[in-house]
Amino acid sequence: MSAQYDVLVVGGRVAGASTAMLLARAGARVALVERSAYGSDTVSTHGLMRTGVMQLSRWGLLDRLTGTPPIRCTTFHYSDREPEQVPIRALYAPRRHLLDRVLVDAAAEAGAEVRHGVAVTSLLRDDGGRVTGVRTRDGSELTAGITIGADGIRSTIASATGAPVVRRGRSRSAVLYRYYAGVESTGYEWAYAPGRGAGLLPTTDGATCVFVATTPARMRSLRRGGTEQAFTTLLADMAPSLTDLLSPATPVDRMHGWAGAAGFFRQAWGPGWALVGDAGYYKDPITTHGMTDALRDAELLSDALTGAGPESAALAKYQATRDELSTALFEVTESVASYAWSLDELRVLLRKVSSAMKAEVAQFAL
Structure with a gap:
């Protein structure tokens, strides 16, 4: 045939x-x-x-x-120091x-x-x-x-x-993420604190994808108190500059997850x-x-x-x-x-x- x-x-x-x-x-x-x-x-x-x-x-x-907006800078937020900004060629996060x-x-x-x-x-x-x-x-x-x-x-x-x-x-990351409106950022924002990380990615139609990540074991433990609490706990004290970016934002859809x-x-x-x-x-x-x-x-x-x-x-x-x-x-x-x-x-x-x-x-x- x-x-x-x-x-x-x-x-x-x-x-x-x-x-x-x-x-x-x-x-x-x-x-x-x-x-x-x-x-x-x-x-x-x-x-x-x-x-x-x-x-x-x-x-x-x-x-x-x-x-989908062009992304022209990356900012690294750490819990132990001031953020560091790096200019980049135009990237995209569709x-x-x-x-x-x-x-x-x-x-x-x-x-x-x-x-x-x-x-x-x-x-x-x-x-x-x-x-x-x-x-x-x-x-x-x-x-x-x-x-x-x-x-x-x-x-x-x-x-x-x-x-x-x-x-x-x-190694495996367990991840929670959600889309927000009203995040005042024009670049990639990566944030780190001991045992966890987070990111903000400006994406299509004015939304920003906000994620948190940690080990599967820690994520399972945190999610016993509910997904929202796990998300909030992992973002808390990540970096003051990140909190400032998210304070005026509002979620526009449900939470998404990846077990790793x-x-x-x-x-x-x-x-x-x-x-x-x-x-x-x-x-x-x-x-x-x-x-x-x-x-x-x-x-x-x-x-x-x-x-x-x-x-x-x-x-x-x-x-x-x-x-x-x-x-x-x-x-x-x-x-x-x-x-x-x-x-x-x-x-x-x-x-x-x-x-x-x-x-x-x-x-x-x-």
Whole structure:
């Protein structure tokens, strides 16, 4: 049976939609399937770092982030000293219902066939064991030359292929976040006190995402008194300057939470399949780099699949490059997410976070 598509992408969020768009722009017959509804929201750190912004600009999509303000400074608040402000090039923190929709629309405009509300249940394989497509919950089959799992940390594709975890982290952040109106900030605001952290990210349509993070054990203990109390307790005494920013603000929606998960690197490819985004590589959200990783790896994978040479060699190079660009930031994120630091130690770690981003900026500035 001939394949319906050259590429089938399972998962239509940042990683999957970007991969589908790039491959369709390169001339491949692409199908993109996503189990959630078009334009739906999802748990997210929102922050796009420099590499992600560079890519969206190069792809002609940055100006579609309507209502999302440019962020031109970062302020670090500490409980033991005055805040430190750092100017930055324009960054963005879009809501996911906007960013994901922009990327999905761009994939469809490039010629990808996009289907929402499609849940994949199992893989199809040929007699030699190569993945040849998927079977969906309604019993239909979609066949493709290569199937890409972009379906998150609990990836159905990763599970069905048996993709092994080749490295696993140990640290985890438990997070609560909510959107506020009336926060008088025009930049990223990161705040730290012993054993906890917080952030303010100006996002779409005048809202600001405010999050608090700590260890899962401490979060569970605090939440016994209720989610609101846990949120308030973690923000309390974080830094006086942060309290001043939040005092005139009002919440505009419910509280969201993330219980935490250990980071990992999975084997990223095999016969007829590949993984991208959180399906293949995930790290703790405390360094707010997940969406940037997803955009980065989408481009690395699409370049591998559209280049010359054997598929196996191209995909092996994709994984090697992903790991090379990810390792330093993964390791320092593990340290930050341990919450076992003193504030002096944390300041050293945050400088390492900044340094660890330089390699991927150089990779995509070529």
